[in-house]
Amino acid sequence: MSSVASPSDCSSESSTSPTTLNGPICKICGLTAHGLHFGVLTCRACAAFFRRTVVMERDKKYKCRGGEDRCAVSSTDRYQCRLCRFNKCVELGMTPENVQWNRDSIPTSRKRKEDEPIIPANDLKALSYPESSLLGKPRTIMDITILASKIKEILNEKSGGIDAITKKMNTLEIADYGLKKWRNQQRSEEKMKLEVLPVRQMFAIFEKQMIVVAEWLIQQPDFRLLDATERWQFFKCVWNMWRRFERFEMSVKMFGMKTVNEKKFAISNEQVINVGFHIDFTEITDIPNEKVQQMFRDSMVKLFHEVAKPLFELRPSSVEMAYMLTQMSWQVAGKQMQGKVVEIGERVCDEMANNLHSYYLKEEMRSNYAGRLVRLMSVVNAVKKIHMERRKTMELARIFEVFKVEFSEPDIFDC
Structure with a gap:
């Protein structure tokens, strides 16, 4: 997705900036810098600290620990005096006026749209924790370069290829x-495992599902009209929402109303969990597991009641589910990428509508399907809305450094 970098989040770096073996250094603390943040070359931690201080107006509460307003701020001392750290940010040119509710990422920067609401203050309650917890688990970077390369090979038709049967x-x-090709791998309920799922194992599940989405996308001729960069961006826009929607529908298909009443969820083709009780985040955060679950509780409740429950009532066929997934993918990618993707997406949606009309008449013997289609698309709209709410929650999590892990592709797990 093309984007315009804001003055506060430009990722270019001056060739005259001090450097270490790992690249330019943060002017605040001396660790490796990741780009210009709010006008100054800094690391992500100092950028997040500055934004968090301004957003929460914490500078008014800070007091100098040394009492003289001249404490050292370095890679080892930056957490010792928050007032001196903040003052150094300001002295070096970081300006509160530039603080926006967006992410400081290296490859791309996205401005918050003017009409996009700022997250309500009460959403911060689940994120409140002592700043001393930042001294707990070290931040680590998960290198997913190999996975990204594998996905790009699929998307660019260099591996896997297109199934000949689809040509007709x-x-x-x-x-x-x-x-169906993906769902044919689904185990029956009695062969699935109910277990506590460490978050890193959950990432492994996501990796497999990323491959599934990439293989699903590349079969579509209209998707293949995009160039390599557009295909990768399209994939990143939709994969997480695609796999979450598909898994909820599969859960309803397998467990019926137990999905809603017992929060029973087929997170993969092999594992089933009770959402809220069987995901363990302790490996990547110092925040108590219950607090982390609370962050996503509202969106999960909505997914069960606004997505799973209507799906149980509608019981969509495989063809209808394929229709919803395709419509959702092109709508979401088009909104984020604009231009060529919008044009192709409109044509795809029109063609899909004609295909669905033929399916209803010939296969379902259903001539009056308008009301059903409206209900199906209302589920799609609910999925999209909840997806955006989860993105805002993840934005807060980044601001407050809730998770002590970053990815080499920083926008791959937007929500």
Whole structure:
């Protein structure tokens, strides 16, 4: 997705900046810098500290620990005196006026749209914790370069390839074929494991599902009209929402109303969990597990009641699910990427509508389906809305450094 870098979040670096073996150094603490943040070359931790201080107006509460307003601020001492650290940020040119509710990322920067609401203050309650917890687990970077390369190879038709059988199918049939290919690997309930899931194992599950989404996308001729960069950006826009929606529908298909009443969720084709009780985040955060779960509680409740419950009532066929996934993918990617993706997406959606019309008439013998289609698309809209709410929650988590892990592709796990 193309984006315009804001003055506060430009990722370019001056060639005259001090450097270490790992690259330019943060002017605040001396550790490796990751780009210009709010006008100054800094690391992500100092940028997040500055933003957090301004957003929460903490500078008014800070007191100098040394009492003389001249404490050392370095890679080892930056957490000792918050007032002196903040003052150094300001003295070196970081300006509160530039603070925005967006992410400081290296490759791209995205401005918060003017009409996008700032997150309500009460959403911060689940994120409150002592700043001393920052001294707990060290921040680590998870290198997913190999995974990203594998996905790009699939998206660029360098591995896997296109199934010959799809050449005789229409757009909707291709989407349904790809969905069934994945779901044929689904274990039956009695063969699935109910277990506590460490968050790193959950990431491993996500990796497998990323491959599934990439293989599903590349089968579609219209997706192949995009260039390599557009395909990768499209994938990042939709994969997480795609796999979450698909897994909720599969859960309803397998467990019925137990999905809603017992929060029973087929997180993969092999594992089933009770959401809120069986995910363990302790490996990547110092925050108590219950607090982390509370961060996502509202969105999870909505997913069960606004997505799972209507899906149980509608019981969509595989073709209808393929239709919803395709519509959702092109709508979401089009909104974020604009231009060419919007144009192709509109054509895809029109063609899919015609394909679905033929399916209803010939396969379902259903001539009056308008009301059902409205209900199906209302589920899609609910998924999209909840997805955006989760993105805002993740934005807060980044601001407050809740998770002590970063990815080499920083926007791959937007929510």
